[in-house]
Amino acid sequence: MRRRRFVAGAIGTVSGIALGPAPSRADVPATGEQGWQAVPAPGSTPAAQLRRIAAAGPQLAWAVGEEGLAGPSRGRALAMLWNGGAWTKTDLSHLGHTRLTDVAGVCPTAAWSVGQPAANGSPLLRWDGTTWREATFPGRGEPDVRLNSVAVGPDRQVWICGSRGGAVRLLHGDGQRWRWLDPLPVASANLYRVVVRAPGEVWVSGDQSNGGGWSGLVARWDGAWTVLPPIAGLRLGIGDLHSAGPDDVWAVGTEAGVGGPPGRPGNPALSHWDGTAWTRVDAGFTIGSLSGIAGDAQGRAAWISGWNYQDQSRSTYLRRDGGTWTVVRGPAGAAPAPYLNDVTSVPGTNGFWSAGMTSPTPAPPTEAYTERLAA
Numbered sequence: 001m002r003r004r005r006f007v008a009g010a011i012g013t014v015s016g017i018a019l020g021p022a023p024s025r026a027d028v029p030a031t032g033e034q035g036w037q038a039v040p041a042p043g044s045t046p047a048a049q050l051r052r053i054a055a056a057g058p059q060l061a062w063a064v065g066e067e068g069l070a071g072p073s074r075g076r077a078l079a080m081l082w083n084g085g086a087w088t089k090t091d092l093s094h095l096g097h098t099r100l101t102d103v104a105g106v107c108p109t110a111a112w113s114v115g116q117p118a119a120n121g122s123p124l125l126r127w128d129g130t131t132w133r134e135a136t137f138p139g140r141g142e143p144d145v146r147l148n149s150v151a152v153g154p155d156r157q158v159w160i161c162g163s164r165g166g167a168v169r170l171l172h173g174d175g176q177r178w179r180w181l182d183p184l185p186v187a188s189a190n191l192y193r194v195v196v197r198a199p200g201e202v203w204v205s206g207d208q209s210n211g212g213g214w215s216g217l218v219a220r221w222d223g224a225w226t227v228l229p230p231i232a233g234l235r236l237g238i239g240d241l242h243s244a245g246p247d248d249v250w251a252v253g254t255e256a257g258v259g260g261p262p263g264r265p266g267n268p269a270l271s272h273w274d275g276t277a278w279t280r281v282d283a284g285f286t287i288g289s290l291s292g293i294a295g296d297a298q299g300r301a302a303w304i305s306g307w308n309y310q311d312q313s314r315s316t317y318l319r320r321d322g323g324t325w326t327v328v329r330g331p332a333g334a335a336p337a338p339y340l341n342d343v344t345s346v347p348g349t350n351g352f353w354s355a356g357m358t359s360p361t362p363a364p365p366t367e368a369y370t371e372r373l374a375a
Contacts, residue, residue, distance in 0.1 A: 034319060036354075036371050038334030041080055043089035044368040046070070048078055049339075049357035052102045053370065054111070055346045059084035062127065063355045063370060064100035064113050065341075069362050074098045077115055078368065079132060082353075087370065092132060097123055102193075104152040106347075110175075112158055114147035122147035122162065126175065137171060137178045139164050147171070149204075153196040161194040161204050170194070170202070170221055185225055189217055190237075197243045205238035205251060216271065218251055231271050231278050238269075240342075242293045242301040247275030250301045252290035265289070265309045270318070270325065284318060284327035285310065292342035294352055303373075305343035305354050312337035312360060315371060330371050335359070338369055349375035 032038075041050065041063070048067035055061035061082035069075040077097040079090040097115045105111025111127035112135075120143040125132045139145040147162040160171040167183035168191055184191070188209035196202050201222045207214040208230060216231030216238040228249070231238065235256035243249045251273070254266040268283040268290045283290060287309040296302035304318035304325070315330030315338040330338065335358035343354040352373040359366045 032314070032331035032371075033328045034317075034373065036315070036317070036328070036330040036373050038331050038338075039087065039370045039372045041087040041355075041368040041370045043080075044078055046364040047075075047357075047362045047366040048368045049362050049366065050078070050080065050341065050355035050368045050370065051100070052342045053344050053353050053355035054103045054105050055082070055344055055353055056105050056107055056111070057348050058346055058351070058375070060105075060108060061346070061353055062103045062105055062111055062113070063087070063353075063368070064103040064115070065355075065357075065368065066099040066362075067368070070364055079103075079113070080368065080370075090132060095123070095125070095132065095134070100125070102149040104150045104158075106152050106154060106156060110152060110156045112150045112152060112160075114150050114160060114162070121145045124150075124160070135175070137173065138180060139171075148191055149194045151194045151196045151202060153199055155199050157196075157199070159194050159196060159202045161191040161206075163191075168206075170204070181221065182225065184219060184227070186217065186219070186227055191217075192237065193240045195241060195243070197245075203241055203243045203249070205241040205253075207237040216251060216253060216269070218249060218273070220246070228273060229278065231269075233269060235266075236269055238271075239290070240292045242295050244295070244299050244301065247273070249273035250293055251278075252293050252304055252306075254289040254291075268306055270304070281325065284325065285316070288316070290318070291340055291356075292344070292354070294343045294345045296345065297350060302345070303343050303352055305340035305356075307339050307360060309360075314338065315340050315354070315356075317343070317354070330354075334371070335369055338371075340371075346375065351375035 045067045047069040050063040050065040053063040063080040066075045067078040100115035103113040113125040121141040126135045170181040191206040206217045208217040213235045216236045219227040238253040241251045253269045255269045256266045270281045285308045288307045290306045292305040306316045308316040317328040318325040339360040340356040
């Protein structure tokens with residue numbers, strides 16, 4: 001199987017690539033648009049980043065990633081907890097993982113995380129209300145098992161996308177009983193994200209080989225697989241998606257293009273499925289990436305997190321205004337050049353969280369970073 005891995009935030013050193021001038025800080029307003037505010041996430045050891053963020057409500061959220069990346073170091077897992085007033089770093093010294101790649105939760109004792117191991121097999125972690133602990137599942141410790149993303153529904157059912165036995169598939173369970181579902185019927189595929197739309201219905205996104213590169217991949221599981229047509233692109237990976245129904249799906253990612261100098265940034269990719277075909281939509285900027293997408297309280301796609309290479313002075317979002325997407329900027333001066341890896345809604349409110357790092361390259365002195373749009 002082709003091993004092209006989508007890694008949020010790991011975009012390489014791009015500052016020396018002449019792709020157009022970036023505006024000066026003097027040209028940037030002093031406050032974030034639409035009310036986005038930076039929220040300190042202290043305690044991470046540079047280089048650090050938060051890869052995914054999840055909220056159970058205004059008083060509870062989790063964010064995970066990695067820290068201590070310096071030189072040849074593989075780093076170590078990083079986890080943060082929001083208690084309604086501040087972020088605190090969670091002690092993971094009893095674990096030996098190098099990176100946590102995703103997190104999902106709906107209540108104080110129903111949160112889950114997946115990541116990369118220090119040895120064999122991906123770990124599955126459960127939050128018990130106080131700390132993260134490893135959970136048992138079929139295939140735990142097997143060298144070919146990879147758990148890439150996790151989602152939890154309102155019914156507390158847990159859905160994980162990954163691979164086992166050389167096949168891409170879902171792991172489903174309730175915390176006690178687990179089973180691997182039928183393999184995704186797509187050759188040479190990678191999955192990066194799983195999201196729950198309704199009980200028993202989940203969507204996944206990633207990429208699939210197209211012979212000379214890879215195309216965007218989106219599929220639905222509701223007891224059997226339905227694979228949507230590939231999203232055409234030049235080395236295109238879909239990092240996240242939002243489904244409001246079988247005829248209203250938004251997919252975001254990055255198109256690597258045909259190559260270029262080392263560290264070359266890609267291009268943001270935004271696509272919409274109307275039940276018949278994919279339509280590519282203008283992202284509002286041309287060089288950078290789109291990393292996450294979140295829905296509003298009515299279940300409609302609402303916010304997208306991104307990174308605009310040509311204006312790195314503030315974080316970049318897309319906000320849905322009716323049938324169009326508008327570029328919105330975060331607060332100025334909160335970080336040297338913030339890079340967002342994810343955005344999520346806060347249940348029961350009109351608020352949102354985003355997470356990433358304080359610069360676009362995961363190297364010291366980069367630290368964990370979050371922003372909040374209050375309800």
